Amino acid sequence: MTDASALRTAILTSVPADPFQTTAPEPRFVYVPRTHVRALDPDNMLVVGARGTGKSFWWQALLSDAARATLQIPSMSRGKLQVGAGWSENTEPDKDTLAGLRRAGADPRQIWRAVLLAQFDSGVDSMDSWKDRVDWVANHPEAVAKLIRSYDDAADADDTRHLLLFDALDRTADEWTERRALLKGLLQLVLDLRSTKAIRAKVFVRPDMIQDPEVLAFVDSSKVVGSRIELTWPRHELYGLLWQYMGNAFQGAATFRRRHSGWKKDETGLFRMPDTLRTNEQVQRDVFAEIAGKAMGTNERRGLPFTWIPTHLADASSIVTPRSFLAALRTAADETNHDSELALDWRSIHSGVRRASEIRVIELGEDFPWTKPAMAALEGLNVPCSRKDLVSRWTANSVMERLDGLPTGDRNKNATLGQQGLLNDLVEVGVLEVRSDGRYNIPDVYRVGFGLKRRGGVRPVT
Incomplete structure (x- = not known):
């Protein structure tokens, strides 16, 4: 087994396949930011x-x-x-x-x-x-x-x-x-x-x-x-979480640990990473480059995988959740060709972001049912876009009337303010962000799952 294959296997045999896992976690995978x-x-x-x-x-x-x-x-x-x-x-x-x-x-x-x-x-x-x-x-x-x-x-x-x-x-x-x-x-x-x-x-x-x-x-x-x-998850803690999984995986963990000295086995049998691996972002960049390379495409202008992944998983409040992060990496590992020179290739990382976006959209709809009709009406729209673009879609699809028909507890907080209230509420929950030029943007973690487009962006879920 090549090192790339072993590292990929470490991800696949540690990161849960079900992102909504509700059973008690394996002690070896418990990471405390x-x-x-x-x-x-x-x-x-x-x-x-x-x-x-x-x-x-x-x-x-x-x-x-x-x-x-x-x-x-x-x-x-x-x-x-x-x-x-x-x-x-x-x-x-x-x-x-x-x-x-x-x-x-x-x-x-x-x-x-x-x-x-x-x-x-x-x-x-x-x-x-x-x-x-x-x-x-x-x-x-x-x-x-x-x-x-x-x-x-x-x-x-x-x-x-x-x-x-x-x-x-x-x-x-x-x-x-x-x-x-x-x-x-x-x-x-x-x-x-x-x-x-x-x-x-x-x-x-x-x-x-x-x-x-x-x-x-x-x-x-x-x-x-x-x-x-x-509960916050800075970028270095997200990668620390990944190392915890890989360093204690059922297969491939030894290959990962060998490449980075300082791992120690404690009295419970759990391997603990050195502090530099969980706190030093330059070290983390180098480690992840060994896993996913240094470019999100044929050259580095497309971005560095280490920074690209969290950036494209962040909502409008810059929140990245470990569930989205791990789901993206697990999907990327699952879809990377077995003979790839890297454990994760950039095309599969795109697929991972699409999967993470699907998950966030499901979660959003469960937490805030009013987002479903509001965002479904925007499918196919290019962002960033103007307020007029959003409002015209909602008007054409009778979104405000549909929201009025929801049970009281499922309506948006500022429902009495009409379309402006809906805009305000989408901003508050991190789906919409207002740019300096007054246009509205939707972060990829929601845009992709809701089927909106952005020039040069990750292809939306279809």
Whole structure:
């Protein structure tokens, strides 16, 4: 096997084929960006990240004893740490149960207090139904306070901390008004737990969800939101993530590690990269040039693969998600000819960007259903383009009328402002960017998947 083939195999046998993988991550592939260390600290209870930045990944990793053991985060090594699943798509109470509780008049804060107590040997956990649990919690505030205080004191005396994780909060209800109410109640619980010594909640949430004033309409909400930690992925951390996969791959890893000295095997059997490989961008450029060459075409004028890939995967807010990045590289590895002199060739990298764009478009439609009709009407349009070009497409395709027909929770935030409101909302979610000359551009990570064109750009998905 040639080195190029071995390096390609390292990508194919490590990077997940399913970009939406929901199972616990393999400990060997858990990579902690320096920017995420504070986010994983049990004392930091609100973690904000866009779709694909790692919220669900960290939810799964923190629940896994094996994955958690590889993190090497000092704040996690103090005493004993017990981690529980507070809420996600596959936990109880499920979405339908939450809807039933709300129809019966349950207060969101009391729902989440019941979820908290159900984690402990409190008696609440043995009640027959979630309605019984929530009703008991709502009707016995003094007993609830005593139970929480008693558990907190016992855990503290035993040098134990209990961490309860909450994720997928955009799936708690179908209507945004209900999702908003439930999130507000959960953040109130987070505020309550700030006064405990050994009980913590960690809430993973999308940025747009905590930008709603109604979510934060409770006393001292600033204490919760002001201490939030954001999941960011600078370019050098994206490549550090790739090295983590390749250096610990099921096949081809030894070839990759041999080319770059300094790898060390730790007590868990995981190979850890040298600091220069994760922090020095010049070193990273050289390493990636060995994998994908130095040109996105027949000459270097087309761009350097190392910088070209993140640039074409960034949205209008310059956010690149690891899900998009890994999906692009996995697709490129899969489509590069087996006899290629490089592990990844530039044509296959183009295919990878198309695949990543398809994924981002799917995610966008799930998070913001109003983007589907708005962007479908723009298919085939050349960008950058004028405001008039966008508005004329929307008018011709009756987009505003279609948006008015969506359920209330699926409409864009500034729907009452008509076409200008739609423009503003597309800018806010990172789909549109306003250029200095007043024209609108759509970054490749969305343009390609939505079928728009750009002169000299990556061919759109057809």
